[in-house]
Amino acid sequence: MKEIIIDGNSYKFDPxxxxxxxxxxxxxxxxxxxxxxxxSITGACRMCLVENKENGSLETACTLPARDGLExxxxxxxxxxxxxxxxxxxxxxxxxxxxxxEANGDCQLQDLxxxxxxxxxxxxxxxxxxxxxxxRNSFIVYDPDKCILCGKCVRADSELQCSDAIEFSExxxxxxxxxxxxxxxxxxxxxxxxxxxxxxxxxxAALSYKPARKKGREYELRKQRxxxxxxxxxxxxxxxxxxxxxxxxxxxxxDTAPNPDGEMCVKGRFAYGFIDSPDRLKYPLIKKDxxxxxxxxxxxxxxxxxxxxxxxxxxxxxxxxxxxxARCTNEExxxxxxxxxxxxxxxxxxxxxxx
Amino acid sequence: xxxxxxxxxxxxxxxxxxxxxxxxxxxxxxxLIDPEKIDDYIEKKGYQAAAKAITQMKSKxxxxxxxxxxxxxxxxxxxxTGLKWQFAKDAEGEKKYIVCNADEGxxxxxxDRSLLxxxxxxxxxxxxIAAYAIDADEGYIYVRxxxxxxxxRLKKAISQAEELGLLGxxxxxxxxxxxxxxxxxxxxxxxxxxxALMASIEGKRGTPTSRPPYxxxxxxWGKPTNINNVETYANIPFIIDNGxxxxxxxxxxxxxxxxxxxxxxKIKNTGLVEVPMGxxxxxxxxxxxxxxxxxxxxxxxxxxxxxxxCIPAEQxxxxxxxxxxxxxxxxxxxxxxxxxxxxTCMVDVARFFLTFTQSxxxxxxTPCRLGTKRMLEILERITEGEGKKGDIEKLEQLGKVxxxxxxxxxxxTAPNPVLTTIKYFRDEYEAHINDKKCPAGQCDALKGSYVIxxxxxxxxxxxxxxxxxxxxxxxxxxxxxxxxEACISCGxxxxxxxxxxxxx
Ligand SMILES: Cc1cc2nc3c(=O)[nH]c(=O)nc-3n(C[C@H](O)[C@H](O)[C@H](O)COP(=O)(O)O)c2cc1C
Ligand code: FES
Numbered sequence: 108m109k110e111i112i113i114d115g116n117s118y119k120f121d122p123x124x125x126x127x128x129x130x131x132x133x134x135x136x137x138x139x140x141x142x143x144x145x146x147s148i149t150g151a152c153r154m155c156l157v158e159n160k161e162n163g164s165l166e167t168a169c170t171l172p173a174r175d176g177l178e179x180x181x182x183x184x185x186x187x188x189x190x191x192x193x194x195x196x197x198x199x200x201x202x203x204x205x206x207x208x209e210a211n212g213d214c215q216l217q218d219l220x221x222x223x224x225x226x227x228x229x230x231x232x233x234x235x236x237x238x239x240x241x242x243r244n245s246f247i248v249y250d251p252d253k254c255i256l257c258g259k260c261v262r263a264d265s266e267l268q269c270s271d272a273i274e275f276s277e278x279x280x281x282x283x284x285x286x287x288x289x290x291x292x293x294x295x296x297x298x299x300x301x302x303x304x305x306x307x308x309x310x311x312a313a314l315s316y317k318p319a320r321k322k323g324r325e326y327e328l329r330k331q332r333x334x335x336x337x338x339x340x341x342x343x344x345x346x347x348x349x350x351x352x353x354x355x356x357x358x359x360x361x362d363t364a365p366n367p368d369g370e371m372c373v374k375g376r377f378a379y380g381f382i383d384s385p386d387r388l389k390y391p392l393i394k395k396d397x398x399x400x401x402x403x404x405x406x407x408x409x410x411x412x413x414x415x416x417x418x419x420x421x422x423x424x425x426x427x428x429x430x431x432x433a434r435c436t437n438e439e440x441x442x443x444x445x446x447x448x449x450x451x452x453x454x455x456x457x458x459x460x461x462x
Numbered sequence: 463x464x465x466x467x468x469x470x471x472x473x474x475x476x477x478x479x480x481x482x483x484x485x486x487x488x489x490x491x492x493x494l495i496d497p498e499k500i501d502d503y504i505e506k507k508g509y510q511a512a513a514k515a516i517t518q519m520k521s522k523x524x525x526x527x528x529x530x531x532x533x534x535x536x537x538x539x540x541x542x543t544g545l546k547w548q549f550a551k552d553a554e555g556e557k558k559y560i561v562c563n564a565d566e567g568x569x570x571x572x573x574d575r576s577l578l579x580x581x582x583x584x585x586x587x588x589x590x591i592a593a594y595a596i597d598a599d600e601g602y603i604y605v606r607x608x609x610x611x612x613x614x615r616l617k618k619a620i621s622q623a624e625e626l627g628l629l630g631x632x633x634x635x636x637x638x639x640x641x642x643x644x645x646x647x648x649x650x651x652x653x654x655x656x657x658a659l660m661a662s663i664e665g666k667r668g669t670p671t672s673r674p675p676y677x678x679x680x681x682x683w684g685k686p687t688n689i690n691n692v693e694t695y696a697n698i699p700f701i702i703d704n705g706x707x708x709x710x711x712x713x714x715x716x717x718x719x720x721x722x723x724x725x726x727x728k729i730k731n732t733g734l735v736e737v738p739m740g741x742x743x744x745x746x747x748x749x750x751x752x753x754x755x756x757x758x759x760x761x762x763x764x765x766x767x768x769x770x771x772c773i774p775a776e777q778x779x780x781x782x783x784x785x786x787x788x789x790x791x792x793x794x795x796x797x798x799x800x801x802x803x804x805x806t807c808m809v810d811v812a813r814f815f816l817t818f819t820q821s822x823x824x825x826x827x828t829p830c831r832l833g834t835k836r837m838l839e840i841l842e843r844i845t846e847g848e849g850k851k852g853d854i855e856k857l858e859q860l861g862k863v864x865x866x867x868x869x870x871x872x873x874x875t876a877p878n879p880v881l882t883t884i885k886y887f888r889d890e891y892e893a894h895i896n897d898k899k900c901p902a903g904q905c906d907a908l909k910g911s912y913v914i915x916x917x918x919x920x921x922x923x924x925x926x927x928x929x930x931x932x933x934x935x936x937x938x939x940x941x942x943x944x945x946x947e948a949c950i951s952c953g954x955x956x957x958x959x960x961x962x963x964x965x966x
Contacts, residue, residue: 150672151826153867165866170672185866192863196832229856230836256825275667275825278650280835282825 112160112178120173127155127168130181137181138190138219140197140310141257142169145360145368146266152257153193154219157181165189191223197255199228201311202236208253210312213325216255217311238283244293246301246317246377251283254313260284260305267368272299303376307358307369318377319347319355332359335375339436342366344375353379415451424452433460480731483749485712485738487720488696492580497615500622503583509628511699515591517634519702524595525551528698530706532718537563537654537691538766538795538871540717540784546688549678550596553686560593560601561663561682561689565647565654567606568767569818571798573722574692576734578605578612581696582619586629586642588695591702593640596688600641604659607646616644651822655870656689658824669824670870691796693722713739717783721794727763727801728755744778747801759804762886764811766795768818769875771882772802772811791882793875807904808887809894812880813841819876830873833864837880847907849895854884903966910966911949912956916941918963925955925964 110117113130120129125148130137140152150170157168160178165186168179180186198220205211220226238251258275261284265271272292276285287296306314328347335342343359343366356376358369381387391407392399402410418426429451431443444456475481486492495502503509515524529544550558562585566574577585589601605613620642623629631639645663652658653668660682662668681687697719701709713719717739723746726732730752737746743763747753754760762772765782771792773780780786784794802811820834837860840853861877868874884891893899900908914925914934919941926934926942933949936942944955944964956964 148672149826150869151828153828153869156867167672167869172674188859189863189867192833192860193828193867196828196836199836200832230839255828256831258826275669277825279821279823279825280831282831 109175111173114181124173125169126157126171126173126179129173130168135181137168138222139169140215140255141259143259143308146259146262149258152255154190156186156189158183158186194219194223195225195228195230198225199230200233201255202252203227203232208312209315209320209324211324214312215310241291242317243291247292247303247306248315248317248320249284250313253311254284255311256282257310259308259310260314263304263308267370268300268302268304270298270300272297273305301373301377302371304370316355322354323349328354336434337374337378338433340365342371342375344371353382419451427451427453428455428457430457430459433458479752480750483741483745484736485720486736487700488577488693488722489734489736491584492576495581497580497582498618500583500619500626503581507703508583509587511702512587512590513634515702516594516636516638521551521595521597524591524702527706528701531701531709533694533697533701534717534784535691536693536721536796538793540794543690543694546678547592547595549676550686550688553679555686557685558596558598559682559685559687560589560598561660561687562589562601562603562692562695563654563656563659563689564603564605564692565659566796567651567654568796568798570726570800571724571767571796573724573734573797575609575612577692577696578609579615582615583623584696584699585692586619586623588698589642590640591698592688592690592695594638598688599639602643602645602663602682604645604647604663607648613644613646652824652872655872660687669826672869714781714783716785721797723797723799725751725799728758728803729801730755739783740781742779742781743773746799751801754801754803761804761806762802762808764800764802764879765798766793767798768815769872769878770795770798771878772808772886774886791878791885793878805902805904807900807902808883808890809841810845810904812883813838813845815879816841816876819872823872827869827873829864829867830869830876833860834876836860837877841880844891844894845905845907847898851895853895854888854891858884909951911946911951912944912953912964912966914942914944915963918961920961922960924958924960928954928958930954
């Protein structure tokens with residue numbers, strides 16, 4: 108059996124696993140910033156450094172393949188110094204605005220600063236913004252000054268959403284993430300579909316949901332998992348609610364869901380405004396004397412049943428047709444056509460997805 | 463007749479001090495043949511090694527020979543070439559690639575350029591042999607776009623070789639096929655790093671990726687790939703032609719053969735030199751290089767390009783090879799050698815080199831992107847007279863972490879000039895920080911105010927006229943004086959003084 112040694116203990120591993128995966132699988136803590144189990148691995152942030160005991164070199168646990176007999180240490184002075192220096196450097200280029208930041212309480216950088224006890228970077232704080240805030244669209248705000256260039260947004264966009272709408276631009280210290288021709292996500296040449304997966308993957312508040320800004324932070328929000336109502340796929344989503352208002356919609360990560368890596372479309376992510384809309388229909392309406400009038404469900408259903416039966420009996424089923432919605436499930440659509448054929452005696456059934 | 467006797471007395475190349483200690487294997491034909499004529503190359507036994515390898519040798523034999531030669535990569539890393547070929551040969555895959563790294567991004571380095579421009583067929587021959595040895599049928603030369611002549615000559619060489627059937631299908635009537643493409647780099651230093659280079663060939667952003675997997679397992683378009691430097695390939699024809707034993711006669715035990723260096727800086731004879739490994743720095747600088755310009759004192763030599771190390775006078779007798787350089791914190795790199803004289807400020811030198819690596823950092827990994835930036839800020843402060851206690855220790859600590867924690871060779875070596883200058887010239891750093899003095903007198907902000915030597919001053923008043931700060935007073939024919947408070951240390955007075963009575 109193949110085994111690797113982590114901090115003096117032997118662990119079994121599956122072929123293809125990295126040291127980070129083996130460690131995490133065994134509750135050994137290794138800090139990460141650019142790693143995500145849903146994305147390809149780049150080894151960019153260098154937070155996950157561990158020491159390879161074969162030659163004393165520091166290597167990134169997220170990229171280091173486990174192999175038989177490999178011995179690593181995940182916690183010693185050298186590793187701590189390197190990780191803390193990396194963090195210290197990131198914080199030297201990060202605005203110290205946690206007080207008003209959207210991500211306060213939900214920020215991996217903040218958590219690590221807490222863990223490593225860095226109140227302020229030893230190189231001094233970032234005093235002036237180096238970039239312009241990017242918010243020329245209705246949904247997503249990008250603040251490059253808060254960006255730590257972990258690249259998760261770029262990978263999520265390219266590997267999960269397959270939009271390739273964003274990439275790194277410039278290089279070195281000037282690097283930032285940008286949409287085509289730096290025209291913003293809503294720009295003419297942008298292929299962004301506003302799925303929000305980039306925001307979802309951002310470890311800081313470099314990316315945030317525009318409609319949710321200033322409406323509450325992580326610890327104020329109640330979470331409710333639900334199924335997206337927009338189509339029949341059945342994506343799992345997480346409503347974030349404050350009081351009785353939906354503030355934003357986060358991803359759910361569940362291997363059994365149809366969207367296991369938190370994938371969503373613009374509607375599931377952003378089109379929740381109807382929930383609290385004053386125009387929203389709450390009761391059935393029946394037109395009486397040319398005006399819609401609120402009615403009870405019983406009354407409405409009776410009205411439909413009576414009239415459908417009457418039309419069928421007086422004019423025949425062929426005078427009736429039905430159009431169903433992609434927002435219904437397969438089963439509901441099935442019932443609809445079955446009902447129309449068997450009970451209403453018509454073959455005129457149609458579905459909006461064919462339009 | 464008189465003229466004839468004079469010509470007779472002209473020395474041969476080998477008799478010139480500049481050439482006496484050199485041994486030319488790689489540059490053998492450079493300057494002696496017309497690089498645009500394949501016949502010239504063939505006349506110098508060109509393509510005979512390829513013919514021998516492809517028609518008479520098995521790939522295993524070739525790899526064995528290269529291994530025996532002890533040839534190590536001339537691109538900087540010094541990895542044993544034969545072993546690298548072995549990995550690529552052993553890697554499974556129908557399709558394999560050969561890549562030549564001709565990105566040569568080190569400022570002031572032009573070893574590869576000279577070869578590409580002076581003897582392009584030698585590179586093609588080396589690549590052919592490598593391709594045959596690892597079963598590749600396609601090759602790329604990644605050459606920087608700033609070398610238009612090299613690109614033109616390479617293109618010409620490739621088409622000439624194709625015309626003669628030396629590239630293409632069924633080479634030398636065998637089953638072996640090989641074609642070569644040229645890919646022009648777009649001026650990023652980091653694209654010389656092998657994984658970034660291959661990403662760039664693929665049309666992606668030129669940033670390095672983590673290894674493993676190594677190119678030999680998964681390189682260009684995920685296929686097993688062998689990548690070597692220009693000079694590395696250029697050594698191959700000699701090894702195959704003359705055998706590993708002959709090659710081993712040059713160099714040291716662990717670093718065989720020769721190395722081309724680009725000798726620049728404060729040295730009398732600048733230019734490319736090809737010397738057997740194991741020669742001492744003193745041999746190169748004094749015997750070949752002719753010593754320091756204006757016979758000033760030697761202070762240090764920077765080897766290995768912008769991320770190499772500064773070697774002080776105590777180490778002049780160091781026998782240069784891969785391991786000895788590494789041991790003292792420097793490196794072979796691609797072969798840059800910048801000589802510095804006593805007037806050089808070592809803090810400023812460190813700042814200068816780091817400015818280059820910092821601006822060439824691709825930005826992918828944190829320690830290199832932000833670490834080099836912060837190091838540079840500290841160095842700038844020090845040279846501007848704003849150094850603080852603890853700066854040296856901070857540079858040392860940060861430099862160590864950047865080296866250990868960075869993703870690619872750029873970050874892993876970028877702090878070298880800083881760390882080696884601190885190691886060997888710590889007193890200069892201390893003088894800048896504690897005494898606010900630049901011992902070499904180079905850092906403008908630390909130049910003290912100028913003073914006039916009263917015994918020498920003839921009272922001509924020229925200094926008074928040029929002083930932009932009206933800091934000089936004195937009567938005609940009488941010694942003048944400079945008000946240190948008003949002096950802005952511009953040095954204009956010292957420049958005009960006819961009797962050199964002004965100094966700082
Ligand atoms: C930042 C950086 C720049 C490099 N630039 C070059 C270069 O210009 N030319 C080169 O041959 N190798 C360069 N290298 C080394 C290559 O990554 C690689 O090791 C080399 O091409 C392998 O060939 P060799 O084994 O023949 O030396 C560079 C490495 C780094 C980290
Ligand atoms: S988590 Fe491994 S390098 Fe970022």
